[in-house]
Amino acid sequence: MKKILTVIFLACAFVFAQEGSIKPGFQAFAGALIKLKKAEHGFHKFRLKVDVAPWAFVAEGEVQAPGGDSDVLITALFDRALYAVLAYIPDKIAAGSDGEEYNVGFFDMMLYYDEEPTRIRNLSFKLLPPANDSWAQSILDDALQSGSLLGKIWSGKYEREITKASAVPIDKSKLVSMQQKRAEERANKRAREAAERSNRRNSDKVLFKSTRNDDLDCNSRKLTIKQRRLCKMNKK
Numbered sequence: 001m002k003k004i005l006t007v008i009f010l011a012c013a014f015v016f017a018q019e020g021s022i023k024p025g026f027q028a029f030a031g032a033l034i035k036l037k038k039a040e041h042g043f044h045k046f047r048l049k050v051d052v053a054p055w056a057f058v059a060e061g062e063v064q065a066p067g068g069d070s071d072v073l074i075t076a077l078f079d080r081a082l083y084a085v086l087a088y089i090p091d092k093i094a095a096g097s098d099g100e101e102y103n104v105g106f107f108d109m110m111l112y113y114d115e116e117p118t119r120i121r122n123l124s125f126k127l128l129p130p131a132n133d134s135w136a137q138s139i140l141d142d143a144l145q146s147g148s149l150l151g152k153i154w155s156g157k158y159e160r161e162i163t164k165a166s167a168v169p170i171d172k173s174k175l176v177s178m179q180q181k182r183a184e185e186r187a188n189k190r191a192r193e194a195a196e197r198s199n200r201r202n203s204d205k206v207l208f209k210s211t212r213n214d215d216l217d218c219n220s221r222k223l224t225i226k227q228r229r230l231c232k233m234n235k236k
Contacts, residue, residue: 022146024107024153025090026162027055028169031082034111036063039070043121046111048084049128050170052178053100054093056131059086061123063111073113081114083169085162087153092143094136100182102131104140107147110154112166117154 029048037045043062050057065072076082092105106125111118125144127136147153154162170178218231 022089022150024087024147024150024158024161026158026165027086027088027103028165028167029084029086030169030171031077031080031084032172033170033175034077034082034084036073036077036082038074039064042068042070044070044073048109050175051128052175053096053098053182054103056096056102056128057104057106058126058128059084059106059109059123060126061109062121064119064121065113066116066118073111073118076113083112083166085110085112085165087147089143089146092139094131094133094139096130096136097133098130100130102136104131104136105143106140107143108153115166 029050033048033050035047035049043064046061046063048059063073065076073082086106087108087110088103089105089107090103092103093101094104096102104127109120109123111120125140126132127140151157218228220228223231
């Protein structure tokens, strides 16, 4: 009996320790990004797709409005009174095949109608390219398990963090701006790399000419290791 109690105590201690170490983050998305189907038995099927770094996922599930009104959420989309809040673990990041970093540590989501939480069931997440390889999936699976230790995160426990995230939701215009910014950064990076390659080629040309000088001391400290090697080869 004592052994069983000890095991239970250690298991509970581990769960509490894990819960205390998890610091969730929250990201809001505008209702215009949400696709909502006509209600069946009080629940709407919904879909949220975001594929701009640092996000690449699809969230699907079923949602019921507060009070069970089957029409209010459709109206809320047009009135901009509906938005989604994604809960994730910030340090769970995966590298995409495009070289960008993506947040893949999400574990829960809530749709809010006029700042009031709805009822969600059958929620699922799917990773999208370029951040959907097996490594990214393993991080997502771990986040789903870790996030479950936090319990009911929408019951007021993180109300301040959720409210702060809800004040600046990502909408379509922000996604376009994010895409443009990423494209500019990649273009600038390619330009810098091209300039560096050009500079290296020009340096090699100057190096070849300078090391052809018969009076040049190939052991001079002013020369790099590559220059010394080339100098000695030219004098053979």
